[in-house]
Amino acid sequence: xxxxxxxxxxxxxxxxxxxxxxxxxxxxxxxxxxxxxxxxxxxxxxxxxxxxxxxxxxxxxxxxxxxxxxxxxxxxxxxxxxxxxxxxxxxxxxxxxxxxxxxxxxxxxxxxxxxxxxxxxxxxxxxxxxxxxxxxxxxxxxxxxxxxxxxxxxxxxxxxxxxxxxxxxxxxxxxxxxxxxxxxxxxxxxxxxxxxxxxxxxxxxxxxxxxxxxxxxxxxxxxxxxxxxxxxxxxxxxxxxxxxxxxxxxxxxxxxxxxxxxxxxxxxxxxxxxxxxxxxxxxxxxxxxxxxxxxxxxxxxxxxxxxxxxxxxxxxxxxxxxxxxxxxxxxxxxxxxxxxxxxxxxxxxxxxxxxxxxxxxxxxx
Amino acid sequence: xxxxxxxxxxxxxxxxxxxxxxxxxxxxxxxxxxxxxxxxxxxxxxxxxxxxxxxxxxxxxxxxxxxxxxxxxxxxxxxxxxxxxxxxxxxxxxxxxxxxxxxxxxxxxxxxxxxxxxxxxxxxxxxxxxxxxxxxxxxxxxxxxxxxxxxxxxxxxxxxxxxxxxxxxxxxxxxxxxxxxxxxxxxxxxxxxxxxxxxxxxxxxxxxxxxxxxxxxxxxxxxxxxxxxxxxxxxxxxxxxxxxxxxxxxxxxxxxxxxxxxxxxxxxxxxxxxxxxxxxxxxxxxxxxxxxxxxxxxxxxxxxxxxxxxxxxxxxxxxxxxxxxxxxxxxxxxxxxxxxxxxxxxxxxxxxxxxxxxxxxxxxx
Numbered sequence: 117x118x119x120x121x122x123x124x125x126x127x128x129x130x131x132x133x134x135x136x137x138x139x140x141x142x143x144x145x146x147x148x149x150x151x152x153x154x155x156x157x158x159x160x161x162x163x164x165x166x167x168x169x170x171x172x173x174x175x176x177x178x179x180x181x182x183x184x185x186x187x188x189x190x191x192x193x194x195x196x197x198x199x200x201x202x203x204x205x206x207x208x209x210x211x212x213x214x215x216x217x218x219x220x221x222x223x224x225x226x227x228x229x230x231x232x233x234x235x236x237x238x239x240x241x242x243x244x245x246x247x248x249x250x251x252x253x254x255x256x257x258x259x260x261x262x263x264x265x266x267x268x269x270x271x272x273x274x275x276x277x278x279x280x281x282x283x284x285x286x287x288x289x290x291x292x293x294x295x296x297x298x299x300x301x302x303x304x305x306x307x308x309x310x311x312x313x314x315x316x317x318x319x320x321x322x323x324x325x326x327x328x329x330x331x332x333x334x335x336x337x338x339x340x341x342x343x344x345x346x347x348x349x350x351x352x353x354x355x356x357x358x359x360x361x362x363x364x365x366x367x368x369x370x371x372x373x374x375x376x377x378x379x380x381x382x383x384x385x386x387x388x389x390x391x392x393x394x395x396x397x398x399x400x401x402x403x404x405x406x407x408x409x410x411x412x413x414x415x416x417x418x419x420x421x422x423x424x425x426x427x428x429x430x431x432x433x434x435x436x437x438x439x440x441x442x443x444x445x446x447x448x449x450x451x452x453x454x455x456x457x458x459x460x461x462x463x464x465x466x467x468x469x470x471x472x473x474x475x476x477x478x479x480x481x
Numbered sequence: 482x483x484x485x486x487x488x489x490x491x492x493x494x495x496x497x498x499x500x501x502x503x504x505x506x507x508x509x510x511x512x513x514x515x516x517x518x519x520x521x522x523x524x525x526x527x528x529x530x531x532x533x534x535x536x537x538x539x540x541x542x543x544x545x546x547x548x549x550x551x552x553x554x555x556x557x558x559x560x561x562x563x564x565x566x567x568x569x570x571x572x573x574x575x576x577x578x579x580x581x582x583x584x585x586x587x588x589x590x591x592x593x594x595x596x597x598x599x600x601x602x603x604x605x606x607x608x609x610x611x612x613x614x615x616x617x618x619x620x621x622x623x624x625x626x627x628x629x630x631x632x633x634x635x636x637x638x639x640x641x642x643x644x645x646x647x648x649x650x651x652x653x654x655x656x657x658x659x660x661x662x663x664x665x666x667x668x669x670x671x672x673x674x675x676x677x678x679x680x681x682x683x684x685x686x687x688x689x690x691x692x693x694x695x696x697x698x699x700x701x702x703x704x705x706x707x708x709x710x711x712x713x714x715x716x717x718x719x720x721x722x723x724x725x726x727x728x729x730x731x732x733x734x735x736x737x738x739x740x741x742x743x744x745x746x747x748x749x750x751x752x753x754x755x756x757x758x759x760x761x762x763x764x765x766x767x768x769x770x771x772x773x774x775x776x777x778x779x780x781x782x783x784x785x786x787x788x789x790x791x792x793x794x795x796x797x798x799x800x801x802x803x804x805x806x807x808x809x810x811x812x813x814x815x816x817x818x819x820x821x822x823x824x825x826x827x828x829x830x831x832x833x834x835x836x837x838x839x840x841x842x843x844x845x846x
Contacts, residue, residue, distance in 0.1 A: 187739070187770050361765060370756060374552070380773075386766040391735060396761030400726060401751040403777040405552050408745075410775040412768040 120149035123226035123451050125179060125191040132176035132388035133462060136455045140179065141197065143451055149229040154209055158234025161207035162219065164474045165228050169201035170261040171448065171457045171470035172295075176388055187414065196225035200266060201474075202249060202257055203230070210237060218249040220260060226451055228474060253437035256445075262469030263432050263443040266415060267295035270381065272428040273420035275303055278379045278411045279355045283308030286349050288368055291359035292333060293320035293444065295469035296381060299432075300357050301330050302441050309355075312348050314341065314364060316464035323467075328442060337464075341367035352376075361385045362395035369399040372406055380412040384462060444468030450476035485514035488591035488816050490544060490556040497541035497753035498827060501820045505544065506562065508816055514594040519574055523599025526572035527584065529839045530593050534566035535626040536813065536822050536835035537660075541753055552779065561590035565631060566839075567614060567622055568595070575602060583614040585625060591816055593839060618802035621810075627834030628797050628808040631780055632660035635746065637793040638785035640668055643744045643776045644720045648673030651714050653733055656724035657698060658685035658809065660834035661746060664797075665722050666695050667806050674720075677713050679706065679729060681829035688832075693807060702829075706732035717741075726750045727760035734764040737771055745777040749827065809833030815841035 126142040134140035155161045174188060175197065182190035191197050201224040205217040213219065222245035224230065232240075240246030249260055262268060275281060287304045291297045292313025301324060304311045313324045313333040324330040334344035341364045345353065352373035358365050361383025368378065386394030402408060415421040435441035446468040448457035453472065460466040491507040499505035520526045539553060540562065547555040556562050566589040570582040578584065587610035589595065597605075605611030614625055627633060640646060652669045656662045657678025666689060669676045678689045678698040689695040699709035706729045710718065717738035723730050726748025733743065751759030767773060780786040800806035811833040813822035818837065825831040 187772075361769075365765070366757075380765075380768045383766045383769050391766060392731075392763040394763060394766055396763050397765050398757040398759065398761050400730070400745075400762050400765075401748045401756060401759055403745045403775055404726075404748050405777070407552075407777040407779055407782065408775075409777075410765075410768055410773075412770070412772040412774075414772055417772065 117148040117150060117152070118228070120146045120227055120229045121451055122146050122196045122228070123454055125193055125195060125197050128181055128193070129176075129179055131390075132179050133459060134176070134179060134455050136459070141455050146227070151207065151229075155207050155231050156233050157209055158237070160205050160210050160213060160219075160232045160237060162203035162224075162230050162232065163206045163228065164201060164203045164224055164230065166473070166475060167202035167204055167218070168258050168261055168447075168471040168473055169224060169226055169454075170199050170265065171454065171461065171466075171472060172199065172266070173382065173384055173387060173461050175199055175458060176462070196227050198223045198225050200224070200261060202260060210234065213248065218251075218257070219246060220249045220265075221246045226454060226472070226474075228451075253433055255433070255436055258445045258447065258469070258471045259436060259443055261471050262295055262445055263299050263436060263441065264429065266421075267469055268299050268432055269421050269425060269428050270415045271296045271299035271303060272432065273415060273424040274379050274381060274413055275300055275357070276424060277419055278409070278413060279357065279377050281307050281309050281355060284310070285354035286310040286312065286351070286373075287355040287357060288345065288349065288353045288371070289313045289357040289359075290336070290364045290368075291315070291382070291384065292324050292330065293467060294359060297357070297359055298324070298328060298442075298444060298468065302328055304355075305329055310349075312345075312353070314344070317467075320467060323444065336364060342370065345371040355379070357381060359384060362397075366395075366397050366399050369397070369402040369408070372402060372408055374406045376406060376408045378408060378410040380410055388462070446470045448472045450474065452476075482513040482515060482517070483593070485511045485592055485594045486816055487511050487561045487593070488819055490558055490560060490562050493546055493558070494541075494544055496755075497544050498824060499541070499544060499820050501824075506820050508819075511592070516572065516594075520572050520596050521598050522574055523602070525570050525575050525578060525584075525597045525602060527568035527589075527595050527597065528571045528593065529566060529568045529589055529595065531838070531840060532567035532569055532583070533623050533626055533812075533836040533838055534589060534591055534819075535564050535630065536819065536826065536831075536837060537564065537631070538747065538749060538752060538826050540564055540823060541827070561592055563588050563590050565589070565626060567625060575599070578613065583616075583622070584611060585614045585630075586611045591819060591837070591839075593816075618798055620798070620801055623810045623812065623834070623836045624801060624808055626836050627660055627810055628664050628801060628806065629794060631786075632834055633664050633797055634786050634790060634793050635780045636661045636664035636668060637797065638780060638789040639744050639746060639778055640665055640722070641789060642784055643774070643778060644722065644742050646672050646674050646720060649675070650719035651675040651677065651716070651738075652720040652722060653710065653714065653718045653736070654678045654722040654724075655701070655729045655733075656680070656747070656749065657689050657695065658832060659724060662722070662724055663689070663693060663807075663809060663833065667693055669720075670694055675714075677710075677718070679709070682832075685832060688809065701729060707735065710736040720744070722746060724749060727762075731760075731762050731764050734762070734767040734773070737767060737773055739771045741771060741773045743773060743775040745775055753827065811835045813837045815839065817841075 356368035362385030494505040721733035727750035
């Protein structure tokens with residue numbers, strides 16, 4: 117009988133970022149997982165081994181005291197952390213999902229096995245937070261957590277809905293090699309924009325310009341954003357796709373052209389700090405002087421994910437299949453690596469969309 | 482023969498704010514103005530005596546070196562400063578405008594008399610920057626530079642277009658007794674919003690709550706905005722109508738509810754300072770967390786003034802006439818007072834929409 121390793125939320129990190137040594141998240145063997153007993157009536161037993169769980173920056177916001185309000189609910193202390201992922205049905209009492217069906221779910225535990233009751237399946241199907249993974253192009257599974265998953269839909273919907281790009285405009289994207297940024301840049305290239313990205317390593321800079329075809333880019337760790345924008349976009353920027361906030365946002369505001377749009381997708385420089393202790397923004401007067409829009413959003417809002425979901429799946433799926441769109445995936449091997457993988461999203465250590473391959477490479481089927 | 486006093490732009494103030502003693506703006510008698518000779522063919526001779534010129538914060542942005550770009554053109558050194566105002570035709574060679582016609586013009590000199598050529602009249606009529614002043618309700622003339630002029634149209638159009646108010650929502654307005662703020666608040670009250678304003682004196686606080694009927698307000702000089710918002714709107718703010726930027730904007734961001742909208746109308750705390758030297762904003766992460774929109778605009782943009790002009794004139798004109806909308810006007814007597822009047826807009830010394838009565842009270846007709 118297999119055991120079931122699970123990543124439990126065991127103590128609250130002071131500012132969201134878990135420390136592997138400090139026991140904020142603890143990999144725990146929950147003991148034997150009984151695969152000889154069928155799941156409850158109408159339920160499913162899922163294996164998350166070999167399939168993948170998604171790692172996203174917002175998870176650190178959930179590692180908090182539940183009494184602190186936020187746009188996402190806190191994780192429960194003592195329970196497994198959860199996130200979107202792919203699982204395989206191994207035992208089924210549900211008529212629609214026979215064994216070996218692959219499922220996409222928004223709320224899987226960081227564990228090797230889990231069980232879903234009939235009512236949980238029904239409510240998750242109704243809210244589209246659980247669905248069979250359809251893979252007509254036979255694409256690698258991690259792509260369904262990246263360009264075809266929440267980060268890709270985030271990029272696709274907000275670029276259309278907030279940035280409203282027009283051919284010939286200039287877009288600047290921070291965290292441009294990241295899960296969202298790499299998709300935003302490639303979509304903007306297809307729309308005829310001039311695409312400029314910032315990254316934190318020279319390898320990533322080479323990736324966005326040589327492999328993805330961005331017109332230019334810079335390493336924000338070695339060149340201040342203001343100087344880089346003046347050098348690379350002297351005529352100004354029409355769209356800033358912000359994943360970081362702070363000094364890069366401030367420089368972008370100063371570089372924006374009249375009527376520019378800022379997609380406030382993320383502000384990683386301000387995460388995991390008390391409100392007000394992020395890098396200060398000094399150029400907000402530009403919003404008035406240049407009639408800018410800065411807009412935050414959440415992909416689950418009606419005008420974003422739901423509005424663009426079908427179009428996004430069809431188009432991005434076809435582009436990935438034909439090779440005209442690329443995606444770099446950062447695979448973390450095993451639940452053992454999940455905490456480190458999470459921290460690396462904040463220190464620039466990851467490169468591309470981060471996923472955990474549960475059970476590690478040896479779990480591959 | 483009368484003389485023609487004119488306010489000339491004679492030297493550039495270091496940061497826009499003219500110093501009366503330092504000769505940045507100089508009241509100059511241009512000598513006799515010949516009223517015995519008719520204007521050029523098709524032209525007009527206008528008296529600006531007794532009528533009014535508008536004073537607005539953005540004028541200080543025009544007191545700059547013309548080589549510095551901005552959203553408004555710089556004033557010409559050695560020439561009169563100009564702004565919107567009301568003038569009376571005293572000599573006419575134009576078929577449509579007989580003597581004594583009152584004209585509304587966006588670009589009158591700060592002078593007692595001026596002449597318009599036929600071609601200037603044609604182009605200004607075409608761009609709607611010159612028009613006969615229609616006054617069906619026989620309202621006091623300064624109202625056409627305030628609630629019925631650019632500040633009123635600014636309030637009316639941006640409240641609709643950016644704030645999109647819904648009955649029951651809470652709006653916070655800074656500079657709430659000012660030319661724009663007092664109109665925004667009264668429009669919001671008509672729409673069933675809970676209206677909260679900030680001002681810089683207790684007299685203004687009394688005005689917005691007792692006279693205009695705002696639900697509440699605070700004096701930002703005696704109570705920090707964050708504390709005041711927590712006290713007056715513990716449930717949060719749906720709309721922030723920003724005229725000031727800085728600490729009040731920062732406090733508003735922290736107090737916004739999910740889906741809130743910030744109308745970036747002005748940031749007087751950041752004017753007349755080099756970009757980046759205004760008060761820093763630290764709570765911009767709220768834009769992401771709470772899916773906020775911050776949007777700047779200019780009233781001349783198609784979606785603002787032009788879209789709402791007719792509706793604004795009809796409705797606000799009727800409300801002012803029946804007394805269900807009020808407007809406080811701050812009259813500066815004579816061109817002599819114009820510089821002081823301009824400076825007072827930045828130190829809180831004015832109270833309401835500022836206008837210059839050219840020639841002072843004795844010029845009244």
